[in-house]
Amino acid sequence: MIKCISPLRISFMGGRTDFPAFYREEEGFTVSTTIDKYIHLTLSEAKGVLLEQESAEHVDSVAQLKNRLVKHILSSYGIENNIGIHVKSDTPTGTGLGSSSSLTVALIKALQRKKYESALSPSALAEKACDIEINELGANTGKQDQYAAAFGGMNAFSFLSTGEVKVSPIRSNHTSSLEMATQIFYTGISRDGSKILEVERKSSDVSKNSLRKMRDLAKLFYQEINTGGDLKTMGQILDEGWNLKKGVNTLISNSSIEDSYQKALAAGAYGGKLLGAGGGGYLLFIFPREKQENLQTALTHLQPLPIKFTTEGAKIQSGD
Template sequence: MIISRTPFRVSFAGGGSDLPAFYRKHMGAVLSTTINKYMYVAIHPFFDRNKIQLKYSKTELVEALDEIQHPIFREVLKMYGLKGVDINSIADIPAGTGLGSSSAFTVGLLNAVRAYFGKATSGDRLGQLACEVEIGKVGSPIGKQDQYAAACGGLNFITFHGDESVNVEKIIMNPRKKKELEENLLMFFVGGEHSANDLLRSQTEALSDQKKFEAQKTMVELAHQLRASLENNRLDDFGRILHEGWQMKKSLVSGISTGYVDEIYNKGIKAGALGGKLLGAGGAGFILFYCPKERHEQFRAEMGTAGELPFRFDDFGSKIIYVGDKFDD
């Protein structure tokens, strides 16, 4: 048996610039971190070596790879011609809540399958393969940030280039200031699930409008500003940049925010947060606030603690956490 563990991500600035409609014309940049909430994928030889059993939100038992309904399972297993296995996935957080769960699943599945064949795989290579599966083979209208974030792990500045290359750079901070940043971030579940694909299709279409394209360029500049602030161990600008980026993102397409999300966001700002954003493509899921620790008591008194998700940063990306015996072929 092989078990992989792959972290979910929180994107702070630059989201949307990882879409090809943008980075093929102007370099994209995203600043994000992975957190200690994970996707687990376990792979084990199946008793009937002529069949494949898959367990996720449903169970599939098939004899041929082309019979697999789940598109990511189907394409990954076809890539490696893998049959006679039982694969299970389980996650700490539901899908569709803005933490990059779909790409974490793809990365974790690839890592587990490749380890099953005895292959160790770098984070960059896992990110590249996950993009090939999700964008190239499945045809999802998504960007590249989630795959590389989940695969590489940590607090990163990720750039996207017109030649399709991606560069992941670690943000180097004073450990004390990094811990302060972690402690100043509060995450709350605002409910519902969203269709990231629908919102990202709309965002891609919006980028054909020059005004929207310029707004996305400004969001990339905010990612650069945030990187400079963090690498100089200054947290003063963090809330402002989150706020500016969220206001610009909401202006790109309708559906990114809702009246209820705006209400929660405004309440958080009044309660002491310096900035925040809805995570993921938008519409539903988790909202992140940057609130100095000394204001947490007041913040929680006014916001309540229902739906709060405590978390810490993850520094390691997708890992193989268990290797057991394999049946003889």
């Protein structure tokens, strides 16, 4: 039995500039941190193929699996049957915390161990996950989630036109105040981010200009936090980015999300955003510590998720 955990992440700025359609023409740039919420994956022996996730599949062979991602990865490692895969997430899926790519990273890492292959470096692990999702399966997704899960910690990622990704870790002594000021709340809505992203893809001219601005805001955010900067300024950068993002696609927000966002601002939040592609999931706010009670009161209709920033990427917990 092999057990692996892979962290979820919150993306502060720059999302969508990590997509090939953008960074192949000009540099993409994101800032994110992993949090103490995980994908828990266990590999075991089983009759046929047993995949236990939100729902279960029990089939005779890998070729019969309906889950395209798991089917493809298992096949790429030459596995046909006699395997059980149990997957548990600490949060609901489809909520903007990068769970899909975190699962990809976890499964690759666990299979490397199962096949007695050398452990991949974080960069090689992330690239393998990206290659599978984007190039082999044609997913409309970017690269930051795979890199976040593989590396762990708070990082700025630069996505170059060559396909290279530069990782710039942000020191923990610069992140502690941001960690204490960051609050996230579940809207109660999970969503299919691919539908939202497809609308954005079709409006590429409009979104490309907005994405340039969001990339530049991500660089400002990075500069601010990397110099132990001002929380209010970081919150205002998030707010500006959120307003840009909403302008790209009407599916990103709705009246319920907007009402919650405005209540948080009225309660003293410096700024915030909806995590992930939009349409639901988790709202993130940067809030002064002395007013955090106000935020809890203003958003009693939402479910807070206590989080801590973490420093480790995907890792094997046990098993040979």
